[in-house]
Amino acid sequence: MRVRTAFALVAVPALLLATSACSGKSGSASGSGTAGGSDVTLTYWASNQGTSLDNDKEVLTPVLDAFTQQTGIKVKLEVIGWHDLQTRIQTAVTSGQGPDVVNIGNTWAVSLQATKAFLPLDASAMKTIGGSDKFVKTALDTGGAAGTDPTSVPLYGLAYGMYYNKAMFAAAGLQPPTTWEDMVADAKKLTDPSKGQYGMALAAGSYTENNHFAFIDAAQNGADLFDSSGKPTFTSDGVVNGIVRYLDLMQTDKVVNPSNAQYDNGTKAVADFATGKVAMILNQNNADATIKKNGMTSDKYGVVAFPAPKDAKSQVASHVAGINISVFKNTKHKDQALQFLKYMTSADVQGQLDKPFSALPVLKDAKAVFTDNAQEAATFTDIYNKRAKPLPLVPAEDQYESTVGKAMNAMFASIATGGTVSAADVKAALQTAQDQVAASVG
Template identity: 50%
Template sequence: MRSIRAAAIGAVTLSLALGASACGGGSPTGGGSDDSPESLTYWASNQGAGVEVDKKVLQPELDKFEKQTGIKVKLEVVPWPDLLNRILTAATSGQGPDVLNIGNTWSASLQATGALLPWDAANFAKIGGKDRFVAAALGSTGVPGKDPAAVPLYSLAYALYYNKQIFADAGIAGPPATWDELVADGKKIQAKGKQVLGAEGANVSENIHHVFVFAKQHGADFFTAEGKPDFANPVAVAAVEQYVDLMAKDKVIPPGNAEYAQNQSVSDFAKGRTAMLLWQTASANLKSQGMNEDAYGVAPVPVRSGTPGGGTQVDSMVAGINLAVFKDTHNLDGATQFVKFMTGDEEQKILNKAYSSIPPVKSAQSDPAFTTRDNAVLKNTLVTSAAPLPQVAAESQFETTVGTAVKELFADAAAGRAVTADAVKAKLLKAQQQMPAK
């Protein structure tokens, strides 16, 4: 087994203790377990409607890589609720893959463990150079000023997806640009017997992505300029309260969504049960569930006032998937070849088309597939009105603690318990107390 230096343990212990759905140790068939130059183990994140969808997308490409290089890639698609804890466990135990996907928001936290290969100039040169990648995507690969902990693989942004027929039946001409408009439209939609907005209240990652955007729209930050947690400041409290109030007060998110964990809100939207969905690059997911792209429209996520997407108001986090290599892999050459393959122009076009994401490799963006209606909205959002989550070492713990606090607040709202500013503050203070001491 590969050994990860002990310094990693302190950085990740808290996240392991707090993870809502930890999976125990990493894969016992990790890349370091066979010491074979003819094989690699790859943990891919669940990008499609389900794990089997991802296998169907990825396996032909892995077979192509094997044909080109003679290196067999052993694939495991890891669901999002499990992925972070699987990675953290692998970082401390040495039982993990050679190559893995990470959410780009985790880059700084995983970089702090020392377990991932730094992408210095020499390593970037092996895959064609750093300047092949879009600057915004590189901005979420680790702490500024340090060699990145990963390279960009897929770029994503949030958008508002809306059912055209439900809107027409309710007499609504177009998508809402502000939250007040969304709530007002919701009343018209409910009058026609339909649910309004899907959410995943038990999905910790989704929770943190949305409350981060609400916080930016309120002008709040969850960390001070020095990188210290400041979760319960009045403006952040107001932002979290506004998001949870979409269920608790405004009644546009169904109470049952408090228990939704992964992809259930997408399924509801695809089946016409809800009129709207806030999601990262949902088109491929919706198509896989039988929804025709003509049945829905795509618009920027609403803001508090004004028009979203104009460069002055944040309506998405800079979302995306990065590709990382465990530093102590016993097949570094093969792992580097695999990263080069996955970030090559041909594969970038194939994979990002399959997932309706945006290639972070500049030269791959010229393909007409990335100028479609949906991708035009997403690319504009990434360029004009998206912000990266905090690139601090404690970011993954922030996601876990605050995301869990929001999960508990949604549970309170669904049960009819009051979600007041004091209740929100208490949850955020508890989350802050669970963060590691600096």
């Protein structure tokens, strides 16, 4: 008898639920498409920018509602976490069934362009969006390979800066560094493992962060990751030495807690900074939200450009980071999608979104509003507009990120667990990464 009760308990709700089981219809490009504009719904995939997926939704919903009011075009929003974004985009590309508009990390832009699944924005499309002149030039450069019509335009701008704790610097009688050597010297003075205090924190277990610094440090040495024909050149001295310099912050300078080898995203390093465990972090400007959430106000820290060595060939301080926005080629609502791009990249909307998402304006002459710390705003604007270089604009860029980034994870792990990583080891690991990239480019 008890079995029957148990069975009924399971079966009855199940049947009730099963009747509704198939009603969840996903948004897709196959809307109820009359091209007139009045009855169109665009599906928009937005990557996670705020403190949670729901927070993103809260921020974006009023902005999208205003768009609907202006144009009559409805927008169905889905915020996607970074864990899922790449697979979701891949399956959308493969199947041709995806959203109308998507926003993505701009470093993937050229790799995604190579899939031919995104709408090339030719001159007339660009004009609809508001003209290519309105964007910061380096930011727009990330939208596609050189000499092609871009398949994405910048939406939110981000750049790396070196955050420092004002009180800790003042207590040690230090000025914010302007060269790599100064930075290391300051960090050493601020490191005291017995108190659990370190000069710097790095997201040393995050392959995305690691590959960014491999690029920036190599760029400071004047080295490129790919040659003009798109072949990887990871093993050149400039790249190897750049990576060694970055690894040595933990290995020989010992200004980084070995624990950081386990930091698989930027947040943990930022939390250490905000709670006074470390004096400096290298982070993009969207760290602000996390810093605030951990209880540090914007007057307690300053930001300078990530310093290059004294003899650096270039003063590059960041890659051109940020989020780009694209239209899926399969969309049935091309005109409306372009209208939407124009709206999202308009000065008004940028002004509204930059603050909650801690983003830099991607528009020329726009003022940074993401922080009330004027010095920080000026520094980041300067870095973004003048000292940032795009990551390699080649289709294999995404593979550079994963192979080199993961190789660096492994090297940091080896340092943290007591091993040593020599320049020869770095070179060997980069050779493997290079072979892997070459093998898959075919």
